[in-house]
Amino acid sequence: MKKSSLILASAGALLLMAGVYLAFFVAPDTVVRIDDRELVQFSQKIFYFHVPVAETSFVFLVLGGLFGAMFLGTRKRSYEQMSYAAVEVGFIFVLLVMITGVLWTRAAWNVWWEWEPRLTTFLVLTLMYSGYFVLRSSVQEESAKARFGAIFSIIAAVNVPLTFVAGRLDSLKPVHPKVFTLQGASMEGPMLAAFLVSMFGMLLFATSLYIMRLDLLRAREDIEYLKEELEVG
Template structure:
């Protein structure tokens, strides 16, 4: 017999019948059921379950496409919800800012409307009180002034108290805002004090038959009104802003001392002025007390609203003057 033909391994020039690792890997990588070599990127063990015609790849591609569409729809939905949430937050913030800017006007409007409703309901809607002892009967409209007069007077005391507190805070902290607060609260206090004097004079004329009497409450309250007039004269006479603020704070503190004197005067000194509230409580029936409380809420709301409006106006004026000074320098 002729010489044996060299095997495929020897024909590659490797000799000794030993194959290299490279050749063994190539040999093991060949699939007996495939017509050609393994394509790049494919693994025989991993891809054994796939068909030769690529049907499995097509099915997987279709599933991935469906998942991709769902993921895209989810992203679109999330973006849509995020935009709606942002619009809702912006709208809520805009409403909150509007309320913060406009609450003084709302409060003053509500208080004024309640005050007008109280006056109309007291004088023109509810039944008037008739004094049976007199002949002919006298319509006791003077008694109904009480529902307007007392809330106005108490609101003026509250505003004087704000002037007092603002003066102390300015002297302690030296902030311009407290000077502005003291000034505008004094304005509102004087407004309510004038209304108190007018309604009090009308009540005095109807009940006592005179326009004025020098009894303790009227006298001390009139002195308080004069003191607050001096407050504004002081502010207009001092040109230096720092000195004006300091002097006004001290003057407002001193002027406020007349408030407790006026409030306690008819309780400490015998007077013809009626006492509405004493240690025994309110000297009025439940219907009268309810009407009085409504009037008190109305006047207090109206006063606080006016105070806030005037404070913002004066604060804006101060800022404008400061900007003018900066531009001028």
């Protein structure tokens, strides 16, 4: 493992552990009052892991689209590799959002799935990015694979703002909670601290994964180059 990715992974893991401590032992519990009874909503603790995972997936998917656009503009192979690595890491987090989201939906709403705007648009996003990998694996020629992949990564990245906005349009009757609004965060200090620590830890860990994936792609490119050298020689 490269030194930079090792440092990032370790720092990320430490922050994630600190996030767990803050979420469970420092952040106050969410309490709801039903018929003069106070109920502690323990499932709300999922928020501290689910939301950072979702935000991290958005960051890497948007980066994937940006690098894809840079590849199309410059035709530099390194941008295509950066785009692919970012989309792959982003997709790992997309899968985690689906897993953690389904568990939270069951815990909070007592159903495994709800066809509401945020969940539906995120499902569309997941299916589109699954298509990205199918598309890449179905094209044999390297330059065409890079070109199609870059175009698809830009188109698919449009889903990120769509998913974000879908959960905020009142006309669509969203039931997904809105924590961050233009008026600020609807959280107290310790809750916000727990969230930010988890968020930052997740981003650092994801960046270390991205560096590892990029290393792998570059090493494979070196192998192809050396193989060509041997054949020519």
